[in-house]
Every structure is written in C-alpha cells, then in structure tokens.
Amino acid sequence: MTSGNSVADQTIHILIVEDDPDINALITRFLKKSGYQAEGVANGREMDVAMAKHPFDLVLLDLMLPGETGLDLCRRIRATSDARVIMVTALAEVTDRVAGLELGADDYIGKPFELIELAARIKAVLRRGAPRKSETAGTPEVIHDSLHFSGWRFEPERRLLYTKTGVRMALTGAETDLLLVLYRHAGQVVSRRQLIVLTRGDEDAIDERTIDLLVSRLRRKLAQGGRQLELIRTIRGDGYLFDTTIAGGEEKPS
Structure with a gap:
C-alpha cells in the first residue's frame, strides 16, 4: 500500500475495523495525516464500544474478521447508525461483495489496494452522502430535493x-x-x-x-x-x- 497526499475535513470521523494490527495502524495513520479524525479497532466488540462513545461518519469494515464477520457488523451498523460503510475484502467472489452492498454498504475495495485509491473512494462515498448546506443544526425542517x-x-x-x-x-x-x-x-x-x-x-x-x-x-x-x-x-x-x-x-x- 502506498500513500497519497490529500487534505480532508477534520470534522469527519472514520472508524477502521481491521484485525491485522499492521494494516490497521497504517490506514489509521494515513487517514489522520490526510486530515480525518480516525480510530482503529480490531473486532465487533471494540467497534460497538467506539460507536457508543461518539458517532462516526464512515466505517471502513474488513469482511474477514474473527468471530463476527464484516457482514454481521454491516447489518448491525445499518440498524443503529447513519454512518457510511466501505467494505474491505480479499475475496474474489461477486456474491460476497454483493452481499455487503445488499446489507447496506456504500462501496467496497479489494485487497491489496493503494492508499491513494482508498482516499478517493472515501471522498466519493462521503460526497454522495453529504448533506446540503442548508442542513444545519437547529433547522426545524429540512426540505430535500425530490x-x-x-x-x-x-x-x-x-x-x-x-x-x-x-x-x-x-x-x-x-x-x-x-x-x-x-x-x-x-x-x-x-x-x-x-x-x-x-x-x-x-x-x-x-x-x-x-x-x-x-x-x-x-x-x-x-x-x-x-x-x-x-x-x-x-x-x-x-x-x-x-x-x-x-x-x-x-x-x-x-
């Protein structure tokens, strides 16, 4: 994995769920360097603890985790959070990737990947889910384009x-x-x-x-x-x- 330079919104919080400590640390450092607030955890239990403390805008979720799989966790995220989800998978089967999309994942990226590609996908997913400028705190009613x-x-x-x-x-x-x-x-x-x-x-x-x-x-x-x-x-x-x-x-x- 190689890195790329970018400047991100420091108000964006990203959670990395990855059981490989080296990969987890690498991605977390890269995202922090890119300007995001990033936190890494290793499994579903740690994910639940982190998400209970404060909301995240995006979760980078490894598919192959010990215990609960990424699909299990994606289902739980969708039931409890509005966070965007990018699945990370080394599996080549299309059914595995589609399963994540059907459970509500916004995108996926295959291992191995370049960090610059990850940054681009994160930006794209956040851009698709970005609220309109009028959607500010304290606004009693938001009118969405229909x-x-x-x-x-x-x-x-x-x-x-x-x-x-x-x-x-x-x-x-x-x-x-x-x-x-x-x-x-x-x-x-x-x-x-x-x-x-x-x-x-x-x-x-x-x-x-x-x-x-x-x-x-x-x-x-x-x-x-x-x-x-x-x-x-x-x-x-x-x-x-x-x-x-x-x-x-x-x-x-x-």
Missing part, C-alpha cells in the same frame, strides 16, 4: 423512496446511486459498463454481475409499490432502460 416518476417520490440525499400512497422505503447507497443514474437517463438504454462508470466512477470498480444483482434488488423494491409496470426493462444484449415518464413541473433529466 424526484418524481410514475407515482413515486425519490429523495436521493436521504436514500428514501415513497410509493404513491406515501409508504416509505429505505434504499442502500448502491441502490440510490443506481436509481439516480437510471432516472437521469430515463427513456435511454444504458449498458452495464456505463452503469458501472456512472455509479462508481471506475469501469473496473465492480463487475457486470453486480449490476444485474443490484437491478434485481431495486426491481423488487419498486414492485412493492403495487404497480404492475416494470419500470426497469432489460434490453437483451444492450443493457437496461428506465421506462417511465418524469413528472411534470420538473426539468427532464439530461
């Missing part, structure tokens, strides 16, 4: 989807990114490779099978709205088409 299509209301910043009757559904970070890209390209066929680049910024970030599984999961959530129309159509050999009409009064996605 996108409307086929009776649905979509709030990307809050990772929420509402049915026509107002039923709320929580989306994972990966689902939010995918739906936002599809919305912005409504009526256009988008290839799997394009979806990877547009959601992750890197053609090699994930493979096409991961996109297929995320589309399948998003379809199931959209189906819960009681609408029979298949909004995400598979165009054989080409990719996916978001087959919907954007609600009037809003600018058509470009």
